[in-house]
Amino acid sequence: MKYSLDLTAYRCPLPLLMAKKALRNVSQGDELHLRLNQWASVRDFELLAAEMGFKLEQELESEKEVVAFRLRTSGDFL
Amino acid sequence: MLNLSPQQFVTWDEPIEMLYACHGKVKSFCRQLQILPDYLAEHGCNQAVKNDVQQILNYFNQSAPLHHDDEEKDFFPALIKQLPQAQAEVDLLEQQHEALHQNWEQLAAQLNELLNGERDNIDRELIKRFVAGYETHIAIEEPLFELGREYLDEGELNAIGKIMAERRKV
Numbered sequence: 001m002k003y004s005l006d007l008t009a010y011r012c013p014l015p016l017l018m019a020k021k022a023l024r025n026v027s028q029g030d031e032l033h034l035r036l037n038q039w040a041s042v043r044d045f046e047l048l049a050a051e052m053g054f055k056l057e058q059e060l061e062s063e064k065e066v067v068a069f070r071l072r073t074s075g076d077f078l
Numbered sequence: 079m080l081n082l083s084p085q086q087f088v089t090w091d092e093p094i095e096m097l098y099a100c101h102g103k104v105k106s107f108c109r110q111l112q113i114l115p116d117y118l119a120e121h122g123c124n125q126a127v128k129n130d131v132q133q134i135l136n137y138f139n140q141s142a143p144l145h146h147d148d149e150e151k152d153f154f155p156a157l158i159k160q161l162p163q164a165q166a167e168v169d170l171l172e173q174q175h176e177a178l179h180q181n182w183e184q185l186a187a188q189l190n191e192l193l194n195g196e197r198d199n200i201d202r203e204l205i206k207r208f209v210a211g212y213e214t215h216i217a218i219e220e221p222l223f224e225l226g227r228e229y230l231d232e233g234e235l236n237a238i239g240k241i242m243a244e245r246r247k248v
Contacts, residue, residue, distance in 0.1 A: 018087035
């Protein structure tokens with residue numbers, strides 16, 4: 001299942017906490033596409049992904065004010 | 079693809095976690111700042127450094143003042159209502175917020191000059207003072223977060239959490 005979550009309307013640290021909550025509901029094989037505003041630190045999301053057994057696969061778009069990337073369960077990469 | 083509503087993940091039920099998350103960011107940025115002068119001396123101001131410095135500027139210009147508002151306008155008053163003996167520590171912490179903001183103004187000026195190519199390193203003493211200020215401050219503040227967990231009921235936590243979440247809407 002693929003999910004999309006747009007967190008561009010919130011400032012730090014809310015997007016990170018919201019993504020954490022969302023990832024708790026994602027199952028093996030699912031994908032979560034996150035959209036963040038320019039104030040978000042992608043590094044924080046890389047750490048969160050690793051902590052929760054996900055991998056930040058690739059940046060999907062990088063506009064001036066929006067960063068988007070996809071998180072998949074780590075098992076998908078084995 | 080299923081679009082999830084951000085509203086279902088807003089975390090106003092966990093304001094203490096939100097306060098700790100802000101401190102986590104501060105600690106992480108302070109660690110980066112401490113190694114910055116040596117890194118700049120060795121590698122110069124490359125794109126990776128510029129990206130990190132911009133993140134630090136973003137956080138302390140925008141999110142840190144919101145965090146101090148969370149505490150001064152919502153968390154501290156709620157805590158004092160339940161625990162009046164915390165007043166002396168709260169007074170001290172609010173004074174420290176002013177000093178932290180002054181330290182940041184000086185450091186931010188140098189970080190902006192670095193990004194603009196107007197200087198090639200940052201004053202080590204300034205970083206030392208900035209980091210020490212936060213270390214002292216956080217050591218006093220985090221025990222109050224724990225008292226908040228203990229003494230504020232669910233209704234009070236939800237109420238302040240909701241205001242804190244609202245404060246972060248762009």
